[in-house]
Amino acid sequence: FAGPAFGESQVKPAPNGITVPDGYQDWRLISSSYREDNKTLRVILGNDKAIEAALAGQTNPWPDGAIIGKLVWKEDRHPQWPSAIIPGELSHIEFMIKDQEKYADTVNWGFARWVGMELTPYGESADFAKECVNCHIPVKDKDYVFSKISPLPR
Amino acid sequence: FAGPAFGESQVKPAPNGITVPDGYQDWRLISSSYREDNKTLRVILGNDKAIEAALAGQTNPWPDGAIIGKLVWKEDRHPQWPSAIIPGELSHIEFMIKDQEKYADTVNWGFARWVGMELTPYGESADFAKECVNCHIPVKDKDYVFSKISPLPR
Numbered sequence: 001f002a003g004p005a006f007g008e009s010q011v012k013p014a015p016n017g018i019t020v021p022d023g024y025q026d027w028r029l030i031s032s033s034y035r036e037d038n039k040t041l042r043v044i045l046g047n048d049k050a051i052e053a054a055l056a057g058q059t060n061p062w063p064d065g066a067i068i069g070k071l072v073w074k075e076d077r078h079p080q081w082p083s084a085i086i087p088g089e090l091s092h093i094e095f096m097i098k099d100q101e102k103y104a105d106t107v108n109w110g111f112a113r114w115v116g117m118e119l120t121p122y123g124e125s126a127d128f129a130k131e132c133v134n135c136h137i138p139v140k141d142k143d144y145v146f147s148k149i150s151p152l153p154r
Numbered sequence: 155f156a157g158p159a160f161g162e163s164q165v166k167p168a169p170n171g172i173t174v175p176d177g178y179q180d181w182r183l184i185s186s187s188y189r190e191d192n193k194t195l196r197v198i199l200g201n202d203k204a205i206e207a208a209l210a211g212q213t214n215p216w217p218d219g220a221i222i223g224k225l226v227w228k229e230d231r232h233p234q235w236p237s238a239i240i241p242g243e244l245s246h247i248e249f250m251i252k253d254q255e256k257y258a259d260t261v262n263w264g265f266a267r268w269v270g271m272e273l274t275p276y277g278e279s280a281d282f283a284k285e286c287v288n289c290h291i292p293v294k295d296k297d298y299v300f301s302k303i304s305p306l307p308r
């Protein structure tokens with residue numbers, strides 16, 4: 001089968017049924033981070049609903065429909081500037097989709113992750129989301145979200 | 155003078171006359187980096203023209219009208235996750251504006267930087283751009299641009 005060019009339509013949903021949010025590559029910036037422990041560079045983006053909520057400070061709770069995406073790359077070094085750590089290979093992309101009704105079982109957020117450029121869904125069963133929730137418990141009082149919108153004059 | 159709320163209209167142009175590009179906060183992602191040497195976290199964004207050129211691989215040279223923005227924050231640590239280096243105070247924002255005619259004197263790019271949340275223009279005279287150009291010479295054969303668009307499935 002000589003299929004069409006690789007596209008998101010061929011990507012499998014996460015074990016909890018969530019599909020890759022459309023057009024996340026074009027979302028606006030929330031924040032970025034560098035994880036020293038696992039040597040990854042991250043960018044956190046939001047869909048319009050999420051950005052508007054973040055700018056209005058209405059994030060406790062975040063509104064239904066808000067989606068936060070995190071893009072994670074293994075670190076690389078800029079060949080012409082080695083003290084600059086830059087994105088290398090894509091590690092994974094992951095999302096938190098706010099819906100109080102749909103995701104009531106997982107603290108009102110739908111969690112999903114896809115690994116590598118081939119976007120292999122992460123997790124064996126829908127239970128994978130327990131791992132996500134557990135790790136986000138330290139920020140329970142921030143509606144389970146670690147990142148704040150980065151300061152910029154507006 | 156009880157002026158209006160702080161806005162970009164009150165921000166002074168750079169010494170070479172360049173003003174802060176409109177709406178850069180909403181531009182799409184090109185890349186991000188962490189500079190180990192000066193402990194800053196950076197996000198590189200592009201206007202539509204820049205993103206389209208980057209996705210099409212038409213960046214040698216970049217087309218007139220492309221603008222690349224870099225947002226730089228001093229590093230902070232996530233209080234609930236100290237191995238995560240996150241954006242702290244805004245250090246500066248800076249831009250490269252491609253225009254072969256207008257900026258022929260500075261390798262066809264208009265360079266400009268504003269410092270801190272108050273966006274103080276960087277540089278004493280238009281000569282400040284020499285410093286920018288000099289530092290970007292290692293990537294002369296990449297049309298003076300260090301960053302590539304980060305890998306993401308599209």
Ligand code: HEC
Pocket residue numbers: 033034035042044068069070094095096111112113122128129131132133135136144145146147148232235238
């Ligand atoms: C080992 C701990 C840990 C696990 C497991 C974990 N996260 Fe996170 N997550 C974090 C931390 C810390 C941040 C913020 C800082 C960073 O990204 O470097 C974060 C940030 C995020 C963000 C950006 C919004 C925010 O909270 O800042 C999303 C989206 C996200 N995680 C999704 C997931 C998904 C989906 C899973 C499970 C498949 C998951 N996470 C599992 C620790 C974890």
Ligand code: HEC
Pocket residue numbers: 078081084187188189196198222223224248249250265266267276282283285286287289290298299300301302
């Ligand atoms: C000390 C060296 C140095 C100086 C001086 C310098 N730059 Fe850069 N610049 C870099 C490096 C290295 C990168 C890419 C990696 C990073 O940002 O961490 C970069 C990236 C950029 C980017 C993003 C596009 C790209 O090339 O990746 C812009 C925009 C930019 N610089 C503008 C400026 C402006 C405006 C000035 C002068 C006011 C300036 N730079 C001066 C080293 C420098």
